[in-house]
Amino acid sequence: MIEVRGLKVDLGGFLLRDIDLHVEPGEYFIVLGPTGAGKTVLLEAIAGLYPVLAGTVSVNGRDVTHLKPEQRGIAIVYQDQVLFPHLSVEQNIAFGLKSIKRPGQQIQASVTRMAQVFGIVDLLGRDPTTLSGGEKQKVALARALVTEPAVLLLDEPLSALDPETKERMQQQLAEVHRCLRVTVIHVTHDFEEAIALGNRVAVINEGQIAQVGTPEDVLRRPNSEFVARFALSRNLFTGEATELGAGQAMVDIGGIQIMALTDARGQVHVSLRPEDVFISTEPFQSTARNSFAGTITELVDRGAVVNVTVTVPPDFICLVTRQAAAELDLRKGARVWITFKASAIHVF
Amino acid sequence: MIEVRGLKVDLGGFLLRDIDLHVEPGEYFIVLGPTGAGKTVLLEAIAGLYPVLAGTVSVNGRDVTHLKPEQRGIAIVYQDQVLFPHLSVEQNIAFGLKSIKRPGQQIQASVTRMAQVFGIVDLLGRDPTTLSGGEKQKVALARALVTEPAVLLLDEPLSALDPETKERMQQQLAEVHRCLRVTVIHVTHDFEEAIALGNRVAVINEGQIAQVGTPEDVLRRPNSEFVARFALSRNLFTGEATELGAGQAMVDIGGIQIMALTDARGQVHVSLRPEDVFISTEPFQSTARNSFAGTITELVDRGAVVNVTVTVPPDFICLVTRQAAAELDLRKGARVWITFKASAIHVF
């Protein structure tokens, strides 16, 4: 458990101020904010690596505000990993245990176990400068977690990776968090990361915490433009994916089942762009796999286009041209069909 | 006019070899190749800035292979512009004219005229390090063109710009080329750039020229995987866009008219992703603005999905799931309707 109260940090130009965070034991907590919002400095301030102007930090009920970084039990993993370039992968992971003077045998055992968790046993003898981005990230996580920190701070751990590696790392992060039950604070500017991983999300805007809540809360009732803009640009659902032939799945998103092209199974998130949804006044046969009847509950005029909310339920936001809306006579309360292709669904 | 014959260049690791290019006077010629194909070195070799192992370069019928760079009448603009940081914008543009010792009054007049062409008269007194990417690109182009080179070499001139600036720069490049009638060789890895700007395209692959032809030729009959993969991933058409209310246009692509959300008018290119096209066996009323009857002329099985070619004409490539194809009983020769939304059309 970690509790931050009234933290104030000078970012040289602007301030992070009145930062209150309460993270439950074992929680995966996301801090979401646009680039340049001071998220990295916030983590360094919590870890004791950056001077704070005011405020307190406690870990598991103990006030650590005046402790040195090495006494806080808080580990940090930077975006670009910063592995020790003069040590092997094994020595990198063992560094923390040697610092706290664990016996050699125990170090050996802990390093091996952690390498197994991350599937990097083969890399132990390697020079870290020869690793790929994803491999470096695993080593950095193993190096941090082997010291059994009470809190793990992650600084945009996925943003430097290519999309494919990113997806795999995301799954691994979720898995490691589940297995090791470590308390995580993860800062990012990426909404899909926040939604996929976070138990709760804090949104930082202009140096202050604008909102805290579950990812759904924040998206449904955004009180910052940054979140609102994102929320309007996607239809987001959580559901259970079940097999439907290779590369395909049926996702139950509560009430309706939608077909998607994905290999993911189990608990997943799906997103659908509003411009990929068709509205028609009658049902029809087409290659689109997903078609549902619903009621128009809201129309928002945006110049050449109109945002139409259709409640199936759940609610779908659809983007149509003004002419189309006029021609089909779309109005509040009207009964319509929405249609979208399986290939338009993004599963994450 | 520029002619390159049997050029061979050592790239330190691999060779560019047997490079033959024949560019007509006033032509806009694109050299297309993946990143790391040695495109920048090719341009430097043509300009006399990189040693060649074999081959000749002639400009307007004159062999310049053994001339110094300053005697060739070939100007080059690099991707990141490399403006002279110690000179003002005006001095940057005037640099070439001063080098060839034009009288001061004439320099003044030429610089002013070129600044007007690019709309950068306001910037003349500025320090180039304070300019935005797009502004720097205009200054770099003005600096090159003011010397009235016979050939202008452009090294990925658009790839470092943000999408919006890129679109405007692309239009400006086309316009400047039309007005000044300079022969251009433009290297890029971006297909849309090649299609939008190029009179002809040469595709470089593994150090050799794989194919030369009009953009349409290259896309219809690709003989490299790099081109083929791109050609399969887009429906590409050329057409005439006419006004249809603010932010919307009707594009005549030869035979049919499609509706798109764009401010562009006149000659344009449009692209449409195969996964954004619906196929149905009957016509239907929906918010999708574009719906056309056609005949299935080809079906290509790709595992979970099927690529369906529907000839309206023109041909549209559509991506549908295997189940959808089976359910609708899609087969060669069948009469179907294709439907796509105005917002799915990308105009460039």
Add this chain to the structure above:
Amino acid sequence: MTGIQRWRRLDRLTLVFGLLALLMALFILLPVVKTSTSSSPTTLWDTLRESEVYSSILLTMYAGLLATVVGLLLGVPLAYLLARHDFRGKRLFEGLIDVPIVIPHSAAGIALLFVFGRQFFMGKLLGHAGITFVDTLAGVVIAMMFVSVPFLIDSARDGFKSVDVRLEKVARTLGASPFRVFFHVTLPLAWRSIFSGSVMMWARAVSEFGAVLILAYHVPFLGEHPTVAPILVADRFSCFGLDYARPVAVLVILISLIAFVALRTLALRGQRT
């Protein structure tokens, strides 16, 4: 609480290192400061008015300036070529260029004698042309240049390396000859490094003692036969003792310091030409 927080930043490492660093800083600064302030302005003024002293200081500054100018003329082209071209054995060659920094100063003087002495090689050759080096201004300049020019070459080379070679390439395609490119693009952009290298070279040149002592002890200059300031200080010390040497030492330290600080400030400020 804030008191504790402020002290916390001074961890043990910083305390121990701070103590050691303080010793080093005092070791360097104390002699300089103490000497600079140990003579009254009147004494210094009187010392400066001695013809032996002022002609010595003038000779030192003038010879240092000449050495730097010749160093610029010959060293800058060498630095440019080293920055722009690669060749086999370049590493070794660059190492040899730095050799004058390593070899004992008096031995450097003897080495120069072997080439520029009247009875040897170049010395003979140039002697026929009426140029001699032993006990002449030319000898002082050559001794100073030999021990100090590596500083200029290293700094200028780094300056040229930091100029994007594509700026030169673009300038060529715009119709500029290699000379125009060098003087209008490369040199202005590398100027700051060259200038600060020159300041280092000049400072090292006017402080040279050993090599000058061997090659050109007393030289005819402005109708007198002065020696360079570093030798004057040593001579007065060995002949008349510390008290007599002190004002001259203070004077040359002050002049060197003021010139160095002024030039260095200029080098750091003058980003543009």
Add this chain to the structure above:
Amino acid sequence: MTGIQRWRRLDRLTLVFGLLALLMALFILLPVVKTSTSSSPTTLWDTLRESEVYSSILLTMYAGLLATVVGLLLGVPLAYLLARHDFRGKRLFEGLIDVPIVIPHSAAGIALLFVFGRQFFMGKLLGHAGITFVDTLAGVVIAMMFVSVPFLIDSARDGFKSVDVRLEKVARTLGASPFRVFFHVTLPLAWRSIFSGSVMMWARAVSEFGAVLILAYHVPFLGEHPTVAPILVADRFSCFGLDYARPVAVLVILISLIAFVALRTLALRGQRT
């Protein structure tokens, strides 16, 4: 045709610059090469066996080594603090650290006398503790250190600056104390710069003439009273002439060169500790 093409690359600028650069290269290399090869191995061997010569060379190397070790002990902490902390007047302070390079060597000796001389300040203080500097090994070491330690400090500071401070931060959160972080992360990564700075410092120290001459001419060492090699060369030259000074000069140049090249190669190779 290929002939033409090859020649084309040698444009006029490269030709002119090549010529000027050649002059500079010859100016630096000729004296070194010519002197190094001017004495027969037998003569050199006989010279080295003179007790005055070999005790002088031993003294020079030993004192240079001691100066470098003390410089490392006190200069590295200073360099680390300069790399990691900012404070008002840091620029000026860094300028003052470089001052010993500028001031005339003999004046540097006098400045040191003012602090470490028997009748002054620290000299008195340390004199009570039985440590004297005038005409002792300690004096040689101090004179050498004063003129050469700025090279080490500058190089070490640049080395520390190039170590990502986040490596230190991560190490702290992994439970390492500031000392463990310094010795297991920072020092190994900056080691190469520190080592090559030490080589420069050592080279500059053993080549010093003026400051040592003033502070500690002849010193008791291994039962004899040798002087440092640069002074020995100058003494032999002024007392007995060039022919007598030559073998000693050649000897010290060769020893300096070999040691410098060997250490420099080590510094360039030893990327890892």
